[in-house]
Amino acid sequence: KAGVTQTPRYLIKTRGQQVTLSCSPISGHRSVSWYQQTPGQGLQFLFEYFSETQRNKGNFPGRFSGRQFSNSRSEMNVSTLELGDSALYLCASSLASRGMSGYTFGSGTRLTVV
């Protein structure tokens, strides 16, 4: 079966712009989580969506937001981009919420803010 698909793979944006990233989970998976990966901070949890509802949220500013559609596809949005938002953004899908059924990650979107 198809894995977790993230688009686009690479993005270059300018400070102050906004960006939208997309994630299509594994078919049948209803939970989508987003993580930010940077060399300095490692992998950090952004938020989780399950059945179109945000279940959990990490410690990120309100500029980071997301949503989930009825087909479980998810988008995350970052507004007013800062240089420090440059990172690999990873999406993980899971059959159930709270991860006890395991997470499968996509290959990520590499965002560069200049």
Place this chain on the structure above:
Amino acid sequence: GESVGLHLPTLSVQEGDNSIINCAYSNSASDYFIWYKQESGKGPQFIIDIRSNMDKRQGQRVTVLLNKTVKHLSLQIAATQPGDSAVYFCAEIGSQGNLIFGKGTKLSVKP
């Protein structure tokens, strides 16, 4: 607060040797732990998991050990191969159900 950390940032081993990657965690209430492998340009890939009611679990060439007394996890890779070269992360499920990752250990396998 909740945190998961790794003892060594880099590990270099000879092909064919066994590798041991260590991890310490701080939340004694955690009941589920996972090891991930991340290759360059890819997302983390599940290797093996263990629940807190176990102290050892074996997979194909990999073994995870859990010592709850000292809040320590280890990943053992038998007969390490060049394809095992990657960054390895331990992770625990936090109180919100999200993954809390360690900083990662880069494993380099010398031919």
